[in-house]
C-alpha cells in the first residue's frame with residue numbers, strides 16, 4: 335500500500351513538473367536574448383562560470399540547453415539574430431496599425447502571440463529566418479567551434495563558368511541547427527504548435543531559397559580569365575521584405591488532426607505552399623488598447639493625411655480623426671565640395687507637418 339501511494343504521488347509530482355515546464359515554455363522565449371544586453375555585448379568570461387552554467391537559461395527548453403552547451407558562443411549569435419528579427423519586424427510594420435511592439439518580458443511580443451493570427455505567423459517566420467541568417471554568417475566568420483564554410487559546395491557543377499572559392503555560407507548546417515533549436519519549443523500534436531512549426535520552416539526557406547552568388551575576377555587587368563565565386567545568404571532587408579509579402583498573402587487555414595495537415599478555410603483557395611505563411615485566427619483590428627492582446631492601439635501614431643493606404647490617417651486612426659503639428663527641422667543643405675578636401679554646407683530651416691491619430 336505504501337509503495338503504491340509513493341508511485342502515485344511521484345507520478346503526479348512528475349505531471350506537475352511537466353505542467354510547470356509547459357507553462358514556462360509558453361511564456362518565455364529564446365527571442366528574449368535579443369533584448370538582453372548581457373548576451374548581445376558578449377560576455378565577461380571571468381565570472382560567469384562554465385557553459386552548463388551559462389546555458390542554464392530559465393526560458394530555454396532542455397533541447398536548447400543541450401545545443402547551447404556544445405558551443406556556448408552560440409548565445410551571442412542567437413541574441414544578435416533575435417534582435418535583428420525584432421528590428422526587421424518593426425521596420426516592415428512601421429506604417430501598420432500593429433507595428434510589432436515589444437515589451438520587456440520573456441515573451442517579447444506579448445499576448446498577441448497567444449492568438450494564432452498572421453502577425454504571430456510573421457513573428458515566428460522572421461525570427462527563424464533571422465537567427466538562421468546570423469548563424470550562417472557567424473559560421474563563415476569563424477565565430478563558432480561547431481561550423482565553418484560550406485565545403486560540400488565544391489562538388490556542385492558550375493558548367494565551367496566559374497570556380498568555387500572563398501567561403502560559402504553553410505546553409506545546411508544553419509538550417510539544421512535552427513530547426514533543432516527553434517522548433518524545440520513547440521508542442522507538435524496541437525494546431526497552434528503545428529502553425530508555429532510551419533511558419534518557422536517558411537522563415538528558414540526565406541533564407542535558403544534566396545541565396546546569392548558573389549564572384550571575384552582574377553586575371554590580367556580585369557580580364558576575368560579566372561572567376562571565383564562563393565554563395566552567401568542574401569541581404570536581410572530583402573528577406574524581411576519577402577516575408578512581409580508572404581504576410582500580406584498568408585493563408586487562413588484550419589488544422590485537420592486526422593490528416594495531420596492544414597486545409598484552407600475557404601475551400602476555393604489553394605493549399606498553402608511550404609514558403610507561405612499560415613494562420614488560424616483572423617486578427618483583431620489593433621485600433622484600441624487591449625490588454626488581452628497587448629495591443630497598444632493607434633492613438634498618437636504618425637499617419638499620412640494624403641495616403642489612402644494603411645499608413646493613411648483614415649485607416650491608421652480607425653476613423654477617430656487626427657491632429658496636426660508643425661515641426662521645425664534644421665538640416666544641412668546646399669553642400670559644396672571645396673578642393674581639397676572639405677564639404678561646406680548651409681544650414682536650412684524649414685517646417686514639416688506631422689499628423690497623429692486621436
Ligand SMILES: *[C@@H]1O[C@H](CO)[C@@H](O)[C@H](O)[C@H]1NC(C)=O
Pocket residue numbers: 438
Ligand atoms: C528588463 O527586465 C529585467 C528583469 O526584470 C531588468 O533587469 C532589465 O533592466 C529590464 N530592461 C529594460 C530595458 O528595462
Ligand SMILES: *[C@@H]1O[C@H](CO)[C@@H](O)[C@H](O)[C@H]1NC(C)=O
Pocket residue numbers: 638639640641642
Ligand atoms: C504620404 O502619402 C502620399 C501618397 O501616398 C505619398 O506621396 C507621400 O510621400 C507620403 N508622405 C510621407 C511623409 O510618407
